[in-house]
Amino acid sequence: MSDLHRKSLRELREGLAAGSFTSVELVEHFLARIREHDQTLNTLITVSDKEALQQAGAADERIQKGEAGPLTGIPLIHKDIFCTRGVKTSCGSRMLDNFISPYDATVVERLADAGMVMLGKANMDEFAMGSSNETSYYGPVKNPWDTERVPGGSSGGSAAAVAARLAPAATGTDTGGSIRQPAALCGITGLKPSYGRVSRWGMIAFASSLDQAGPMARSAEDCALLLSAMAGFDERDSTCVDRPVDDYLAALERPVKGLRVGVVKEFFGEGLDSGVGASIEEAMKVLEGLGVELVEVSLPHSRYSVPAYYVVAPAEASSNLARYDGVRFGHRCDDPKDLEDLYKRSRAEGFGAEVKRRIMIGTYALSAGYYDAYYLKAQKVRQVIARDFRNAFEQADLLLGPASPEVAFRLGEKSDDPVSMYLSDIYTIAVNLAGLPALSMPAPRAHGLPVGLQLIGNYFDEGRLLNLAHQLQLATDWHLQTPEGFA
Amino acid sequence: MAWETVIGLEIHVQLTTKSKIFSGASTRFGAEPNTQACLVDLGFPGVLPVLNEGAVRRAVLFGTAIEAEIARRSVFARKNYFYPDLPKGYQISQYELPIVGRGHVEILLENGERKRIGVTRAHLEEDAGKSLHEDFHGYTGIDLNRAGTPLLEIVSEPDLRSAKEAVAYAKKIHQIVTYLGICDGNMQEGSFRMDANVSVRPVGRKEFGTRTELKNLNSFRFLERAIDFEVERQIDVLESGGQVVQETRLYDAQKDETRSMRTKEEANDYRYFPDPDLLPLVIEDAFIEETVKGMPELPEARRRRFEEEYGLSAYDAEVLTATRPQADYYEAVVAVAGDAKLAANWMMVELFGALNKAGLSLEVSPVSAEALGGLVKRIADDTISGKIAKTVFEEMWRSGRAADEIIEEKGLRQITDSSAIEAIVDEVLAENAQQVENYRNADPKKQPKMLGFFVGQVMKKSQGKANPRQVNELLRNKLG
Numbered sequence: 001m002s003d004l005h006r007k008s009l010r011e012l013r014e015g016l017a018a019g020s021f022t023s024v025e026l027v028e029h030f031l032a033r034i035r036e037h038d039q040t041l042n043t044l045i046t047v048s049d050k051e052a053l054q055q056a057g058a059a060d061e062r063i064q065k066g067e068a069g070p071l072t073g074i075p076l077i078h079k080d081i082f083c084t085r086g087v088k089t090s091c092g093s094r095m096l097d098n099f100i101s102p103y104d105a106t107v108v109e110r111l112a113d114a115g116m117v118m119l120g121k122a123n124m125d126e127f128a129m130g131s132s133n134e135t136s137y138y139g140p141v142k143n144p145w146d147t148e149r150v151p152g153g154s155s156g157g158s159a160a161a162v163a164a165r166l167a168p169a170a171t172g173t174d175t176g177g178s179i180r181q182p183a184a185l186c187g188i189t190g191l192k193p194s195y196g197r198v199s200r201w202g203m204i205a206f207a208s209s210l211d212q213a214g215p216m217a218r219s220a221e222d223c224a225l226l227l228s229a230m231a232g233f234d235e236r237d238s239t240c241v242d243r244p245v246d247d248y249l250a251a252l253e254r255p256v257k258g259l260r261v262g263v264v265k266e267f268f269g270e271g272l273d274s275g276v277g278a279s280i281e282e283a284m285k286v287l288e289g290l291g292v293e294l295v296e297v298s299l300p301h302s303r304y305s306v307p308a309y310y311v312v313a314p315a316e317a318s319s320n321l322a323r324y325d326g327v328r329f330g331h332r333c334d335d336p337k338d339l340e341d342l343y344k345r346s347r348a349e350g351f352g353a354e355v356k357r358r359i360m361i362g363t364y365a366l367s368a369g370y371y372d373a374y375y376l377k378a379q380k381v382r383q384v385i386a387r388d389f390r391n392a393f394e395q396a397d398l399l400l401g402p403a404s405p406e407v408a409f410r411l412g413e414k415s416d417d418p419v420s421m422y423l424s425d426i427y428t429i430a431v432n433l434a435g436l437p438a439l440s441m442p443a444p445r446a447h448g449l450p451v452g453l454q455l456i457g458n459y460f461d462e463g464r465l466l467n468l469a470h471q472l473q474l475a476t477d478w479h480l481q482t483p484e485g486f487a
Numbered sequence: 488m489a490w491e492t493v494i495g496l497e498i499h500v501q502l503t504t505k506s507k508i509f510s511g512a513s514t515r516f517g518a519e520p521n522t523q524a525c526l527v528d529l530g531f532p533g534v535l536p537v538l539n540e541g542a543v544r545r546a547v548l549f550g551t552a553i554e555a556e557i558a559r560r561s562v563f564a565r566k567n568y569f570y571p572d573l574p575k576g577y578q579i580s581q582y583e584l585p586i587v588g589r590g591h592v593e594i595l596l597e598n599g600e601r602k603r604i605g606v607t608r609a610h611l612e613e614d615a616g617k618s619l620h621e622d623f624h625g626y627t628g629i630d631l632n633r634a635g636t637p638l639l640e641i642v643s644e645p646d647l648r649s650a651k652e653a654v655a656y657a658k659k660i661h662q663i664v665t666y667l668g669i670c671d672g673n674m675q676e677g678s679f680r681m682d683a684n685v686s687v688r689p690v691g692r693k694e695f696g697t698r699t700e701l702k703n704l705n706s707f708r709f710l711e712r713a714i715d716f717e718v719e720r721q722i723d724v725l726e727s728g729g730q731v732v733q734e735t736r737l738y739d740a741q742k743d744e745t746r747s748m749r750t751k752e753e754a755n756d757y758r759y760f761p762d763p764d765l766l767p768l769v770i771e772d773a774f775i776e777e778t779v780k781g782m783p784e785l786p787e788a789r790r791r792r793f794e795e796e797y798g799l800s801a802y803d804a805e806v807l808t809a810t811r812p813q814a815d816y817y818e819a820v821v822a823v824a825g826d827a828k829l830a831a832n833w834m835m836v837e838l839f840g841a842l843n844k845a846g847l848s849l850e851v852s853p854v855s856a857e858a859l860g861g862l863v864k865r866i867a868d869d870t871i872s873g874k875i876a877k878t879v880f881e882e883m884w885r886s887g888r889a890a891d892e893i894i895e896e897k898g899l900r901q902i903t904d905s906s907a908i909e910a911i912v913d914e915v916l917a918e919n920a921q922q923v924e925n926y927r928n929a930d931p932k933k934q935p936k937m938l939g940f941f942v943g944q945v946m947k948k949s950q951g952k953a954n955p956r957q958v959n960e961l962l963r964n965k966l967g
Contacts, residue, residue: 082533083532083533089532089533091532096532099532101531101532101533102526102531103526103531105533200533200535201533201534201535202533202534203533204532204533205532205533205764207763208763208764209763235537236535236537237535237537238535238536238537238538238764238765238766239535239763239764239765239766315760316760316763318567318758319565319567319576319577319758319760321576322567322569322575322576322577323530323531323532323574323575323576325569325571325576327571327574327629328529328530328531328574329531329532339571339627343569363758366567366758366759366760367756367758368756368758371758371759371760375760
């Protein structure tokens with residue numbers, strides 16, 4: 001078997017340009033790997049092999065004509081939260097098991113315009129609600145590092161597929177950590193951009209004020225290439241910011257000596273696995289070796305981020321998911337007696353337990369008499385948390401901490417304990433509440449499993465995040481390690 | 488006991504934007520069901536709303552017209568409830584921070600006094616689709632063409648004290664929005680819909696009584712009748728020792744009654760919260776200035792100008808400015824005719840009379856403003872008499888031809904040449920020697936009446952073309 005799956009995006013581009021292999025060969029190679037491994041891993045809900053080969057053929061033509069961009073002909077996987085025209089878009093839910101989207105999400109459209117080839121749609125927690133990928137209607141995704149363990153969530157299919165080299169890149173979405181936590185648990189690099197950097201058009205909404213799409217790949221450099229194609233203003237999304245996109249590739253090469261990186265005090269306290277803590281500290285030593293100045297910073301209100309998040313996100317979700325009523329698309333129960341029966345049974349059958357739990361929490365939080373105490377209070381907490389970050393960024397250019405308090409946990413270990421599951425995102429959620437960009441990248445493994453180092457940037461400072469991550473990756477090989485059996 | 492009625496109105500005004508408030512789909516009325524609903528209107532997974540600037544401009548025009556504060560920052564909120572014609576499961580509306588704040592309008596009461604009515608607020612929102620309950624045999628059909636159509640909901644203060652005042656207020660709002668051109672005002676098509684909050688209280692009491700909300704009032708007549716019915720019903724309930732229940736009631740025009748739709752206990756908890764898909768709407772001064780620059784003249788101002796500029800009576804000015812097309816028509820007549828008062832008379836008496844008789848509206852009048860102006864001009868410059876003009880008008884109505892053309896063709900031009908008139912007068916006097924004798928011997932008090940006979944004869948002989956003023960003068964001189 002060839003080693004095409006070991007190549008970085010830059011190497012793939014060079015190979016395609018040089019004619020060493022074609023996009024069709026590349027796609028066939030990855031499709032073969034998917035056939036070989038995905039029975040076990042379950043990273044994909046849909047494999048769109050026919051479409052992929054067609055797109056690859058078109059990409060090869062573009063390459064031959066000399067019209068190729070940096071991503072033309074390179075395959076990727078889209079999280080099944082992105083609408084893809086003519087291809088099932090399930091969002092990991094029975095509710096949308098029959099939904100073929102009539103249109104493409106902006107992210108899908110932009111990456112397709114760049115010439116990327118979609119291999120399929122990645123498994124995910126139902127409606128992106130989960131931290132282990134166990135809430136998917138299509139069954140859990142297995143972590144390629146240990147198939148008894150979860151890949152994290154909700155972008156678990158994307159993370160596991162990239163980690164297992166079933167695709168060189170994937171898209172994910174991050175509402176409370178859904179890119180960074182699975183990236184951490186699967187040992188890949190994943191970036192959640194600033195809120196408003198990437199269009200949400202066509203991305204099925206979970207919590208609209210928090211959701212953001214981002215790239216998931218093996219390295220910061222690969223993420224920089226992907227983000228360059230994904231980011232930018234889109235008039236179809238009113239929350240998308242009309243502001244030029246930085247040159248992320250150029251940013252990668254900037255010197256990092258003298259950069260001040262704030263170590264978030266609160267992210268190293270109780271609840272952090274000691275192995276994970278040691279791994280992060282090892283990464284910090286390497287950073288110091290690169291001339292980075294580490295300073296301690298505090299986010300004193302970060303402990304309120306999980307409770308605030310579990311008011312705001314379910315509240316928005318309870319409203320966003322009201323459209324799944326069995327009337328126009330999606331699951332409809334058999335033989336409804338009347339309108340109420342149609343609503344009740346379609347939704348009872350179409351949604352899983354975690355989604356129902358969050359709809360209930362959100363509906364409660366918005367109810368008359370509770371709105372001020374919950375939703376309004378949670379929004380105020382967001383302001384306070386954002387202020388904490390503003391203060392921290394006065395002392396540091398970037399912030400640092402673990403992405404997750406522990407390594408990948410066992411399947412079923414937390415499924416019956418929602419609160420312990422929610423705490424998996426304790427270090428990632430504050431970033432979403434403030435709307436900041438952040439990434440997770442591999443640090444040295446602990447307990448034989450991947451650990452994610454989280455870097456948090458100031459608003460629209462994705463370039464600097466990728467810069468430091470890239471420089472760290474040039475100096476280490478943590479990101480190049482591959483799970484056994486998938487090398 | 489004497490009772491006082493307290494009414495507040497909520498009026499939903501459909502705005503005249505070509506596309507919907509949050510999508511690019513057309514707002515045209517009457518298309519095949521579900522042909523004007525795009526993915527956004529259908530609430531598909533992943534779609535997002537984008538605010539239509541035209542809707543914002545129209546709200547700004549209205550706010551300015553009622554002298555209200557335009558909120559520099561307003562917020563769109565989601566009103567959550569399940570209904571099949573509400574695709575997203577929520578309606579995007581404005582709740583705590585509406586675009587138009589407190590304003591006011593003036594209405595004319597029956598006794599001729601003017602009364603100021605407060606407008607609490609006006610906010611932008613999207614319309615829902617339509618549920619079609621007929622023709623589907625046990626199912627309900629859904630037409631989402633209307634879903635996402637922009638509405639301005641205008642909420643009045645509880646300042647109205649009778650059904651007649653409520654109607655006067657509703658007509659005033661109708662007049663303002665149609666003058667501004669922000670609403671086509673078409674009530675049959677649902678472009679202007681009213682809900683009334685009605686309560687009664689003993690005269691002299693300060694606290695409001697328990698109110699009911701009347702829905703489905705799609706004409707001014709139904710508004711008046713529904714309120715009258717409801718006031719009587721509430722008084723009956725209270726006088727027989729009962730209590731009014733706070734509820735929503737539906738007006739049934741066929742039975743001319745209101746009946747309960749849902750009570751307060753059955754009401755939805757709408758779980759309003761700011762829509763995270765839309766940023767707060769921030770309006771700059773420059774945007775308001777630019778919007779208001781092209782604002783049409785409002786009915787009040789136009790009425791006052793008609794009185795001053797054209798010397799019209801208050802009544803005539805009020806009638807002629809009732810609608811913008813009417814006022815525009817009038818000014819076009821004056822522009823041609825020159826004589827403003829004569830133009831007003833001809834429009835209000837002859838034209839309105841003919842339109843009424845034919846059951847036509849001014850917009851489809853067979854006689855254009857320019858044509859009517861041409862006719863009035865010929866009366867003003869003595870080319871034809873008022874009497875002849877009526878004949879000409881009838882011909883214009885039938886054929887659509889210009890007055891001058893008809894006058895020339897039929898030779899209706901008035902005879903103003905005094906020697907020509909004198910010749911006819913002499914002829915008439917010669918032919919009626921006995922009557923001349925009688926006239927001269929008559930009591931001077933009776934003479935004016937007797938003069939009429941000679942005038943009639945002269946006019947008959949001239950086929951109505953002799954100038955009546957000259958005829959009178961000549962006869963009086965000759966009969967001496």
